[in-house]
Amino acid sequence: MTQTTMPPVDKTSPVSAPHGKISDRARSERRLGWLLAGPAFVVMLAVTAYPILQAVYESLFSYRLTDPDNRSFTGLTNYWVILTDSLWWQSIWVTVLITVVTVAVELVLGFALAMVMAKALSSIRPVVRAAILIPYAVITVVSAFAWQFAFDINTGFVNSWFAWLPGVSADTDWFGDWGTSLLVICLAEIWKTTPFISLLLLAGLAQVPEVLQEAAQVDGATWWQRLWRVTIPNMKAAIMVALLFRSLDAFRVFDSIFIMTAGANGTESVSFLAYRQTIARLEIGLGSAVSVLLFIVVVMIAMAFIKGFKVDLSSARGE
């Protein structure tokens, strides 16, 4: 048995439309389009493009906020300093690790939760949905504090509740080592953002045509076969969009690290590095260069998803 998806439907083009020339109507529609989208476009330029361009510009200078008189143009030196620094590569590695681990776990968990939400009895469905979504409504800093307090050696309950697990005792200092710190950071991130993924997947689940499920059932397919051959192939677009959004988000991880370890034990992420150069050291040039590099990496991830996995963002909306 192969994968079963609905046959593609050819998009019909109007027969009467003349080719090559734009009609008056099309032109006025285009103008209306610009008028409608224009304000949003301007706002996007002001709040997104302008800061990005400013960061690119600043990154070419040696510039300390408290010493504006000694600002000097240094070309690409800042980028050279960053790319030859082992701290940069270490934080890239930590960030990639957090991204891969959290997104992978969230995908599986989120899918399971989406199935629960989709299949729950209609009487309890609203309650189930609300319960699953609560973590997503919690502010990240607050969730980071909650997890920190839970695992703290003095105030936490984890050490006494889970003392039966091998490796956990009353003396386990979760934030004292690289591995255990990252474990707690990942747990907090997973707890917080799994609902986001499951929401996107729920939308995808709703798109799987019931007829295909029924047909497969009639053919004698088991639940497992239907999941892998019918459900998942039909919601590939939704899965890819969920993965893309979460990966971009996860790569910018900051709050949990800032609260829990403040970068100790080699847990700095790339965003944390940008924070420390720009805000703590006040080296605007160097910090901007870190931010620009972070931006480039995020763009590369998005490109890789869109080109590599052929994610069509519009298909997630069922067009």
Place this chain on the structure above:
Amino acid sequence: MPKAVGQVRPGTGSASSRRSRRRSPRQRGVASAAALLVAAGTLAACGSDSGGASTLTWYINPDSGGQAEIASRCTEAADGAYTIQTAQLPRESSQQREQLIRRLAAEDNSIDLISLDPPYIPEFAEANFLAPVPDDVAERVTEGVVQSAIDGSTWNDELVAVPFWANTQLLWYKQSVAEAAGLDMEQPVTWEQLVEAAEAQDTQIAAQGIRAEALTVWLNALVESAGGSIIEETADDPEDIELGLESDAAVRAAEVMRSVSTVGGPAFSTAGEDANVTDFEEGDAAFMLNWPFVWGRALSAVEAGTLEASVPEDYGWTQYPRVNEDEESRPPYGGINLVVGAYSQNVDAAYEAAECIVSEENQAYYFVTNGNPASKASVYDDPEVLEVFPQAPVIRESLENAAPRPQTVYYSEVSGALQREYHPASSLDPGSTGEQASELISAVLRGEQLL
């Protein structure tokens, strides 16, 4: 609970700082109305001496309400000459600096008075963010003030801040354990003796092993106690700064740190001042290096019924331990000094207010109610202070010996680099850590490395 300055825990209270920064529309309305009034008053006052009453904004570090009370007392005493309103900064000193420096870089003229942590004073002074202290004010506010507080307010041989309260760390110990270990606490003790006693009594030494400002505080005290300095020669050009991290004193300091980490308890590498107090109160640690706020905290815990009264009764306190037996220790110096923002529109009134804030009476009040020791020596003879803080004479002596952290414009970088290299204390290699830290600091100051 009174907070010690220099106390840095990852990200505490950022929410409250955000809340305090955001003003309600009404407050904003009041502020702009006040600004209008001031403007109108100034215009109307042209040609006459009677200016309108000015509203001063005092940016305070979070405390137990003492500074707000002092602000209202001084407002009352000013009899209409000025009104002080307080605005609360984030809890950690490093975040206080981050917020203030960005606002001052943008020439924020709403910043009149600031409660500033001493190590950041050179950076603010060098960036011309501080209004110069008038000579007559400088003379008055340094009279009878402990030396370390004057040093901490001075940059390039000039007083740039008004000493407010001065903090220092003491060695706190459980009398019963010290007795059992056979330690004579009347005599100065060394770190070595403490580590031996802790090992023999199967207890811990609570010190600040966390990767935060507190670690720099500890390291600096150890290096200074051993007769060295983290920065031996400071300079305007970061490349000319001479570091003393490869000296014998710095090696001794690293040795002490590593040996203390072996009796520092399971969470030594994440322990800050608050965790230290908890360990000390609960009896896990019998020795602790900490600021005097721990006394106030114990007393209020007893009052609240969360701590047995017998626990603080067993508290003992003495001078900071020595690194070398025959050399007096140099305890950490902290506290808060007052500075006036360079872009303030009421500099004269602000200095007038600052003088009122640091009056002997207010310092005594702040000491007794919030547990923050005074910078004026005479306060330590106040019977009321002595009643609540029997350790006042020890604190005063400690303040006379206290060594400030390295005074440099680049303090934040120096401290950040030290924290990176000297954490965790258990993995220090006294022979090479100093060299690595020196290299990192130099590279960071030259702009050749990330931090």
